[in-house]
Amino acid sequence: MTLLQLTPDLLPTALPSGWRAHVPGPDDVPDLHALRARHEVVARGARTAGADATQAEVTGDGAGTRVHVVVRDTTGAARGWATVTDRAAGRVLVAVVVDPDLDDATGDEVAAALFAWAEAAGLALARARGLTRTQLDSGAFDADPRQQRRLVAAGYARVRRWWQMRRPVGDDDRGLRPTGPGVVVRRLRRAADGAPDERDLVASHDVLEQAFADHFNHHEETFDEFLARLRADPGHRWDHWWIAELVDGAEPAPVGVLIASASVDEQGRAVGSYVEYLGVLRTARGRGVARSLLDAVVTDAAERGRTRVALEVDADSPTGAADLYVRCGFSTSYVTQSWHRYVDVT
Template sequence: MTDNTSAAMKPVIPGPLPEGIAVRTAGADDVPALLELLRADELAAMGETSLSAGEVDEWFDTPRALERNTALVLQRDGVLIGVWRVFRNFDDKYWAQVAIDRSLPAELVDELWEGGLAWAEQVALTIADGLGVTGPRLDLWVNEHDALTRRHAEAFGFQQMRAFIEMQIDLDGYVAPKPDPASPVVVRQAEVPDDGAADLRTMYQVISESFRDHYDFQLRSFEDWVETKHSDQLADPTHWYLAEIDGEAVGGLMGHNSYLEADNAGYVANLGVLRQGRGRGVAKALLRTSFTRYAADGRSAVKLHVDAESPTGATHLYESVGMYRRLVGFDFHKWPRA
C-alpha cells in the first residue's frame, strides 16, 4: 500500500454521539439502505431525486474509490439513519457529505449534522497532513431550497462561492435544425475502444484546455483523468463526440448516464470548445448531435449543469438550442486553516 493510501485510510474517530446512536464504517452491504436514505434526503431538499444505485456502488467498487472515500453510517436501534462522508477529489480539495433521516426529531438531526461536519473537517485535515498539504479546502453542495443544509453550512463557517444551474431540453418530438452547409464544423463520434485510443487523449486535451479559464479548474494528469473515468460506473463513451474544423479537433462533448435510471434522460457531463473554435457554431453542433442521438435512443430529455457565471456565456448558448433552467445549486467552501 502506498503512503498516499495509508494517509487516506487513516481512521478518524468521531466525537461523542447522542445516546442511542451507533457509528461504523460504511460498506458495500449498506448500498440499498444508503440509496433509500439519500433519495429521501434529495426529495426533502429539492422535491425530486435522480440518484441511482450505481452512484452509491461507486463508493466501494474500485481501489481508487476505496482509497479516496471515507464514510461512516449512523444507526439507531439497528436501522441506518445517517451517513457522514468525505471524498478526496484532489490532495487539497475534499468534498463533504452529510445526510440524516429528516423524519427524526429536529434536535437530533441538528446534533448529527453538527457532528458530521466537525468529523468531516477532521478527516480532511488528517488526510491532508498525511499528504503534506498545509491548506486543504472542504467543499459542500447546497441546493437552492435546502434550508437545513444551508443553515448548517453557514453556521460551520462555509462560504457560498458559486451557483450552478441545471438545464434541460425535452426530446419529445425533437428535430434538430438542418446544419448550415457553409459551416466548417464536422462532428463525429469519438472512438475510444481502449486506453490507447488516439481519440481518448484528444478528448482529454480538448476538455482540459477549454476549461482552463473556468471557475475552480484544476488540471489532472492524463493518467489520473483516465483512472477517474474507469472508476465511474455511469460514464458512457458511446455518447462522446469530437468537433473538428479542417481536420483539427476544436471541441468535445462527453455524455453520461447520471439521469438514465431515474429520469430516462441523457446527461452532458462535459462540453468544451477551444478558443480557436469559439463563435463558430461548434458547441451548438455538438449539442444538437447529442440531442439527436439521445432522442433516437428513446431518452425523454437531456440535462446538464452550467456555471451561472461562465466566462463563455454558456447559459445563453444552452437556451439558444432549446434548453431551459430547472434547478440551482451552490458550491460552498471552507478553508479550515485559513
C-alpha cells in the first residue's frame, strides 16, 4: 500500500469558472455521502453505500490507501468527488461521482477534470511503487449510460459485467445443513482476548490467493495488504470468517474460505451480511465446499436476525459460480460494470 501526499499541483484545475477543488476532511463527509446517495438513486434506483462507508473511506481506517478530491461550485455545494485507491501492485481503483443534478455539459466538464486528476494520482502511486505501467480500474452501474459515456471520453474500455446478487433470509434458514462428504466448516480460531489466530489468517490468505489466481483481473496482494484492507471495512467482523477443511486425509487441510461483513442501515443496525470473498482451491472443487460455506453464512445471518445475504459474481465466470448461487436462492438485484484503462509511467 502506498500513501500519496496531494500537493496543489495535483488538484484538478480545468473546472467551471469560479469552482474549486480541495482535499476533503471530516467536515466534508456529510456532503460527500449525500452526493454519492444522489448519484446512486439516479444511476441505480436506490442507495448502495452507507454513511459509515463514506466516513471510513475519507477519514477512517480505510483512508490510508486512498486519496480524494472534492469539487465545489461557486455557492460551496459539493458537485464532484473522485477517489483513487492503491488496491494492489499494478492496479489502482478509480471512483468518480458527479452530481446528477448538473446539466450534461457541466457534468461532463467536471467528470473530465476528475478523471484527468485520477490518472495523474494513479501514475504517482505507480511511480511510488517503482512500476512502469498500471491499470486504472473504474466502474459504472449497468443502467447508467451517462457515467459510461464519461468513461469512454476518459479513455476507458468496458471489460466485464458483475451480477449483484441477494438472497432473503428468514427463520427457516436457522440450523446448518450437512456439509459435503469429508468437508468440515468452522469459524476462524480466536484467542481468549478475541484476537484472530495467526495461522488461520495466513491460511485464509493463501487459499484465497490460490483460488483466485486464474480469475479475471486478479492482482496478487501481500498478506499485510489483504489484512489491512479487510480490517478497514466498517462492516468487518472476525466472527464472519469461515474456513472449510477436508478431513478425509492424514490431517485437516484448508481448501475454502468465506469472509463476510455486516451490512448496516442508516441507523447503524446490522441488517444483512455481505460475502466479501468466497474461494475454493481448484483441487477441492466439486465436493460441495462452496455450498457448505454459503450455508454457514446464510445460517449465521438468520440466527442473528438479519434479513439478507448479498454478494457479487462475475457474469462471465468460467467456474459456474452464478449457477450455484441461483440454486442456493440468490437472484440478481442489479448489475455493475468494470472499465479499465492502462497508463505508462514516464
